Amino acid sequence: DTAVSQTPKYLVTQMGNDKSIKCEQNLGHDTMYWYKQDSKKFLKIMFSYNNKELIINETVPNRFSPKSPDKAHLNLHINSLELGDSAVYFCASSQGYRGEQFFGPGTRLTVL
Amino acid sequence: AQKITQTQPGMFVQEKEAVTLDCTYDTSDQSYGLFWYKQPSSGEMIFLIYQGSYDEQNATEGRYSLNFQKARKSANLVISASQLGDSAMYFCAMREVNNAGNMLTFGGGTRLMVKP
Numbered sequence: 001d002t003a004v005s006q007t008p009k010y011l012v013t014q015m016g017n018d019k020s021i022k023c024e025q026n027l028g029h030d031t032m033y034w035y036k037q038d039s040k041k042f043l044k045i046m047f048s049y050n051n052k053e054l055i056i057n058e059t060v061p062n063r064f065s066p067k068s069p070d071k072a073h074l075n076l077h078i079n080s081l082e083l084g085d086s087a088v089y090f091c092a093s094s095q096g097y098r099g100e101q102f103f104g105p106g107t108r109l110t111v112l
Numbered sequence: 113a114q115k116i117t118q119t120q121p122g123m124f125v126q127e128k129e130a131v132t133l134d135c136t137y138d139t140s141d142q143s144y145g146l147f148w149y150k151q152p153s154s155g156e157m158i159f160l161i162y163q164g165s166y167d168e169q170n171a172t173e174g175r176y177s178l179n180f181q182k183a184r185k186s187a188n189l190v191i192s193a194s195q196l197g198d199s200a201m202y203f204c205a206m207r208e209v210n211n212a213g214n215m216l217t218f219g220g221g222t223r224l225m226v227k228p
């Protein structure tokens with residue numbers, strides 16, 4: 001059973017398009033996240049979502065928006081894609097104070 | 113200032129030997145958590161080990177142990193008896209209790225290469 005899954009695994013698109021990445025977790029966790037990993041492997045938190053409370057990293061452009069239809073899903077919508085958005089995007093989830101986060105397999109986004 | 117610093121961008125280790133990956137952190141919180149993740153070439157992020165700031169014992173998980181020196185603000189990962197499958201990127205991360213949203217701050221990573 002996959003604990004945290006993401007679709008698609010690869011996404012290639014043109015600049016200016018709008019795209020979504022889906023994330024689902026079957027761990028029963030109450031908190032989900034989106035991270036961006038750039039070409040130098042640096043990982044940066046984008047969003048944290050817990051019980052309808054959204055915490056946004058202030059450096060994330062407002063073209064990015066997470067949407068959570070229910071506790072097990074946190075999708076990432078990106079409007080007006082730019083070349084600099086090319087990266088690997090990871091979804092993660094956790095439960096409780098300890099904050100051990102389980103990551104999805106990642107989605108490699110390439111903007112042409 | 114960097115909150116998590118991993119000073120070794122790349123390291124080699126001989127198979128079956130032990131290796132230490134360095135991690136130093138910066139926080140003014142008294143309560144925080146430190147994590148290590150492994151990222152193999154396939155790309156997934158694999159949780160390895162956790163150390164709480166109030167934990168008196170160093171954390172251990174199989175061949176992984178964490179050398180936690182609170183006064184020095186270091187949380188080095190020790191891998192014993194290295195295997196070829198240990199070749200990967202390793203990331204140190206910190207969660208601060210005052211960090212709204214339970215977010216982790218990651219270091220820049222260390223690429224470990226195990227030689228046969």
